[in-house]
Amino acid sequence: MKTNSISIPVKFILLFTALLALGITPVCSTELPAAVRDIEAAFDNEVRLNVEGPYDGGLKTLRRRYSQAIEAALKSASSMGRLDESLALKEELLHTTKGDAVPETDEPGTNSEVMRLRGIWRQEKERLDNARDAQITGIAAAHDGKLRQMEERLTKELKLEEAKAVRERRENLGKVVQAASAATPTHPTDSDGFVEHMGMLVDSGGSPRKLKKSETATTKASFKPPVEIIIEAKTDSTNLRISYAANELIFNWELGPELRVGGGPAAGQHKAGAGLIPTNKYVTISWVVTPKQQSIYVDGQLRFEHAGDYSKIDNPVRVFPAHGSEVTVKTIKVKQLPSTK
Numbered sequence: 001m002k003t004n005s006i007s008i009p010v011k012f013i014l015l016f017t018a019l020l021a022l023g024i025t026p027v028c029s030t031e032l033p034a035a036v037r038d039i040e041a042a043f044d045n046e047v048r049l050n051v052e053g054p055y056d057g058g059l060k061t062l063r064r065r066y067s068q069a070i071e072a073a074l075k076s077a078s079s080m081g082r083l084d085e086s087l088a089l090k091e092e093l094l095h096t097t098k099g100d101a102v103p104e105t106d107e108p109g110t111n112s113e114v115m116r117l118r119g120i121w122r123q124e125k126e127r128l129d130n131a132r133d134a135q136i137t138g139i140a141a142a143h144d145g146k147l148r149q150m151e152e153r154l155t156k157e158l159k160l161e162e163a164k165a166v167r168e169r170r171e172n173l174g175k176v177v178q179a180a181s182a183a184t185p186t187h188p189t190d191s192d193g194f195v196e197h198m199g200m201l202v203d204s205g206g207s208p209r210k211l212k213k214s215e216t217a218t219t220k221a222s223f224k225p226p227v228e229i230i231i232e233a234k235t236d237s238t239n240l241r242i243s244y245a246a247n248e249l250i251f252n253w254e255l256g257p258e259l260r261v262g263g264g265p266a267a268g269q270h271k272a273g274a275g276l277i278p279t280n281k282y283v284t285i286s287w288v289v290t291p292k293q294q295s296i297y298v299d300g301q302l303r304f305e306h307a308g309d310y311s312k313i314d315n316p317v318r319v320f321p322a323h324g325s326e327v328t329v330k331t332i333k334v335k336q337l338p339s340t341k
Contacts, residue, residue, distance in 0.1 A: 036150055036166055043143040047136060055132045062128065066121050067096050073113055088114050119202055123220040144170055194230060194333035197221065197317070201332075211327045216320040223334055224314050229287040231319060232331035236280055239325040243318040245289045245310055249296065251277045254323050259296075265308035266294065274303040282330060289313065290337070 074089040088111035096102075102121045106114075147170045154163035190196070198207040202218040209217050223229075223244070233240055240251040247263025252275065259275035261267060277283045277298060286297040291311035296304040317334065321327040 033150070033154070033162055033166075036147070036169070039143065039146045039150070040169075043139065046139050051132055051136050051139070055128060058128045059125075062121070062124050063096065066102070066117070067093065069117055069120070070096060073117060077113065085111055085113050092117070116202070119220065123202075123222075127222065140173055144173055147173075190333070192335070194228075194335040197332045197334060198329070202316075208328050208330045211319070211321050211329065213321070216318050217329045217332065218318045219316040219332060219334070221334075222314050222316045223336070225310050226290040226337035227288075228335045228337055229285075229289075229317055230331060230333040230335075231285040231287070231317070231329070232282050233285070233319055233327060233329045234280060234282045235277070235321065235328075236326040237324070239322040240277065240327050241320050241322055242285065242287070243320070244287060244315050245294045245313050249304075250322075251275045251283075251285075251298075252279070252325075259304055261304070261306075264313075265310055266304075266306040269306055271304050282328075288337075 070089055070093045074086060074093060077085040077089060092114050102118050102125070104122075106118060110118075147166055151163050151166040151170065154160075154166060197219045198209065198217075200220050201209070202220055203216070211217060225245075229244060231242055233242075235252055238252045238254045241248045242251075243249070245264050246261050246266060248260070250260035250262070253260050257273050257276040259271045261269050261271075283298055284300075286295075286300075288295045288297075289310055292309070293305065293307045294310060295302065317332055319327065319329050319332065
């Protein structure tokens with residue numbers, strides 16, 4: 001079944017702007033000053049140009065990438081003779097091609113590969129929705145500020161009925177913004193402002209999580225700098241590897257104690273002696289990444305830092321083993337830091 005892609009918060013606001021465009025003022029019938037209508041026209045135009053347009057473009061890109069991911073998975077499954085998986089992926093591709101929406105939840109018996117791909121879709125869709133809702137709320141706040149100034153000016157000029165009409169417009173907009181804030185999902189933070197992501201992993205949740213061979217603990221959400229990441233994990237031998245601002249950072253590398261840095265702005269900037277951690281004992285890794293720098297601490301000790309361009313980083317956090325190690329992850333916590341100029 002098809003579902004409308006516009007979330008409740010934006011539906012409210014688009015309805016509000018549609019009423020404004022038609023000149024319909026809820027509650028109050030007093031004629032509004034032309035300046036107020038100019039403000040509202042500018043608001044409506046900003047929403048359509050800076051919110052609706054980019055959001056629709058983002059959805060089109062997401063749908064295209066989702067179809068490509070399904071096609072690639074179908075090709076892989078069929079080449080390996082996995083009939084049930086191939087049939088499920090073919091059906092998912094058919095629904096996607098027809099324009100059907102990805103369901104919000106998976107029915108019992110849904111193929112695991114389809115569930116994995118849907119999980120990635122939902123993660124990216126949530127990011128689009130949250131970014132859009134935050135932007136439109138900001139536009140609404142700026143709009144309210146202009147109307148507030150207009151209300152004050154009209155009051156000082158003793159144009160009280162017009163001032164009252166402007167206030168009612170502001171109150172209606174305030175209700176819309178409040179509804180948007182209430183409907184936007186949030187995740188609980190701890191006393192230090194971190195969000196625990198062990199219950200929101202791509203494959204499965206729960207803590208502690210034991211990883212072997214090619215298993216990973218990967219957050220559903222992706223993060224942009226500035227951000228602080230806390231990982232509490234241990235290895236039974238070698239190779240506790242993490243990924244965010246680098247393709248991989250290697251602790252207890254199998255060939256020596258240096259901290260290995262693979263990929264990202266600091267690619268190849270390995271640091272001698274900085275990668276050694278105890279075995280069979282949890283360590284706390286703090287990874288602080290700003291647009292211009294990354295710093296890595298283990299149990300409060302600075303192990304590595306590098307200055308470079310990290311402004312384009314937008315990745316999930318990943319923890320994984322290698323070369324036969326077994327890694328156990330207890331915590332993956334993330335906190336967005338205040339923007340730095």
